[in-house]
Amino acid sequence: MKKRKVIIRSIAFFLFLILLNLASYYWFFRIDFTADKNFTLSKATIDILKNLKENITITAYFSEDLPTQLIKSKNDFKDLLIEYKNYSKGKVSFNFINPNENEAQEGLAQTEGIKPVMVNVSERDQVQQLRAYRGASLKVNTQKEAIPMIQPGESAEYALTTAMKKLTNKKKPRVAFLQGHGEYPSSALAQVVQQISVSDSIEDYTITDTAEIPSFYKALIIVDPKDSIPPAHFRKIENYLNNGGNILLAYSNLYGDLNQPFLQAMPETGMGSWLSKLGINLKGEYTVDVQCRRVVKQEQMGTLVFRFPYYPIIKKFADHPATKGIEAVFFPFLNSISITQKNTAVKITPLAYSSSKSGLVKPPFVIDFNKKWSDSDFNKGPQIAEVALEGIIAGKGNSKMIVFANGKFAINTEPGQEELNADNVNIVSNAIDWLTDDTGLIELRTKAVTYRALNPVEDSTKEIIKYLNVFLPILIILIAGFSRRYQNSKKRRRLMQITY
Numbered sequence: 001m002k003k004r005k006v007i008i009r010s011i012a013f014f015l016f017l018i019l020l021n022l023a024s025y026y027w028f029f030r031i032d033f034t035a036d037k038n039f040t041l042s043k044a045t046i047d048i049l050k051n052l053k054e055n056i057t058i059t060a061y062f063s064e065d066l067p068t069q070l071i072k073s074k075n076d077f078k079d080l081l082i083e084y085k086n087y088s089k090g091k092v093s094f095n096f097i098n099p100n101e102n103e104a105q106e107g108l109a110q111t112e113g114i115k116p117v118m119v120n121v122s123e124r125d126q127v128q129q130l131r132a133y134r135g136a137s138l139k140v141n142t143q144k145e146a147i148p149m150i151q152p153g154e155s156a157e158y159a160l161t162t163a164m165k166k167l168t169n170k171k172k173p174r175v176a177f178l179q180g181h182g183e184y185p186s187s188a189l190a191q192v193v194q195q196i197s198v199s200d201s202i203e204d205y206t207i208t209d210t211a212e213i214p215s216f217y218k219a220l221i222i223v224d225p226k227d228s229i230p231p232a233h234f235r236k237i238e239n240y241l242n243n244g245g246n247i248l249l250a251y252s253n254l255y256g257d258l259n260q261p262f263l264q265a266m267p268e269t270g271m272g273s274w275l276s277k278l279g280i281n282l283k284g285e286y287t288v289d290v291q292c293r294r295v296v297k298q299e300q301m302g303t304l305v306f307r308f309p310y311y312p313i314i315k316k317f318a319d320h321p322a323t324k325g326i327e328a329v330f331f332p333f334l335n336s337i338s339i340t341q342k343n344t345a346v347k348i349t350p351l352a353y354s355s356s357k358s359g360l361v362k363p364p365f366v367i368d369f370n371k372k373w374s375d376s377d378f379n380k381g382p383q384i385a386e387v388a389l390e391g392i393i394a395g396k397g398n399s400k401m402i403v404f405a406n407g408k409f410a411i412n413t414e415p416g417q418e419e420l421n422a423d424n425v426n427i428v429s430n431a432i433d434w435l436t437d438d439t440g441l442i443e444l445r446t447k448a449v450t451y452r453a454l455n456p457v458e459d460s461t462k463e464i465i466k467y468l469n470v471f472l473p474i475l476i477i478l479i480a481g482f483s484r485r486y487q488n489s490k491k492r493r494r495l496m497q498i499t500y
Helices: 001-026 042-052 066-088 104-113 157-168 186-196 231-243 270-278 422-434 440-445 461-496
Strands: 056-062 092-097 117-123 126-132 134-140 143-147 174-179 201-206 217-223 246-250 278-281 284-289 291-297 301-315 337-339 346-353 356-362 384-391 399-406
Touching: 042 066, 042 157, 042 440, 056 157, 066 092, 066 134, 066 157, 092 104, 117 201, 134 157, 143 157, 143 217, 157 440, 174 186, 186 201, 186 217, 186 422, 217 231, 217 422, 231 246, 231 399, 270 278, 301 356, 337 346, 337 384, 399 422, 422 440
Parallel strands: 056 092, 174 201, 174 217, 217 246, 246 399, 284 301
Antiparallel strands: 056 134, 117 126, 134 143, 278 337, 284 356, 291 301, 346 384, 384 399
């Protein structure tokens, strides 16, 4: 009877596992404990998948016999594709191809834009190099988009969703980079343009005397004008705002060059005066911050690496769509903004601040690279680095603006900035998305963890932690030993008292 119950329970348990397996094929459930929800599809991705009008075919090109960490990236990518297929209700289909299988498959992968990388593979106590492929190609009708490489350890969701949006986004908003006053062109912001071109059409634009700024531009981007701007051009900019246009301005009236230690104010372009009419005042002083970047400087005696307070790391951001998910932005020679509310029809929101241990240095002066900084140099409190304006900024039409107190933080053509910190790019892309009312990719763009610096610790605290690391384990062992000895002694005494 007892044996029969065991058999029945075993059969019931296996039937339950089979049913659970079948259910999981149609309904998937996952608990994601990662800080940035790396294994949970973002709302932007789900919305795109649910609203697909056309079928998308994804061909994943992955080599076999890869090292362990690369096999994991392949399995993660496959799981991601399964979720895309389920959310799209079958509009997304996929297959995997091994390009190393034969020359024809390898040629196909390279034709699709998937490039191999050399990886080391251990086999029979020997290390060999393998031409490894780990990319994907998306196809909608006759249109194609390639993801040349799926990086191990990173979520492929952003690359996959942006590629999908490129293929399905039929009409992109037009965004212009203003030219004609010494501004940086769009080509100088290569990483920013690469991101926003997924959803926006990018071009350069020069103001003419005979025409207004076209209202079909959803946003006008002005990056670091250096030459004088005529009053007539400011009137055209105000007319553009009156017609519902939106502006991103990255500007400082201060010079900043690590190779030119004499720092001073720039000649007046008219931009500072125009901003002050809107209630945005550039203080004209350099922000210095305890929370700052290290810089590398070549000297005759060799290479110097040191913390440079003139390069603040901004880590305090407002709860706003334009700064959502941003963790740390590096600003070289940052100015500072003060706000004067002159128009109640305009909402002005500070978006980014330096740390509480910040100071201001008034130009002109020569940088002292050997300066011994003290607490008295950082006693001005948080300084505003970015603001947002929305409402009736000029004329009678509603519009939006974002102003950065620096013009070079997102430039790829500046020496030492060929490859930017990820959030220096993300914060500009987020701002443009907010200005053009296309905030879907903001959550997805900043999903991956990009910056996790340790909080500053006082020297006295460091000493305490050091001695705790040395003596606390010893103390714990001694306490455990004495406790164990006491318990054993107590047990012996109890046994000795037992009478037979």
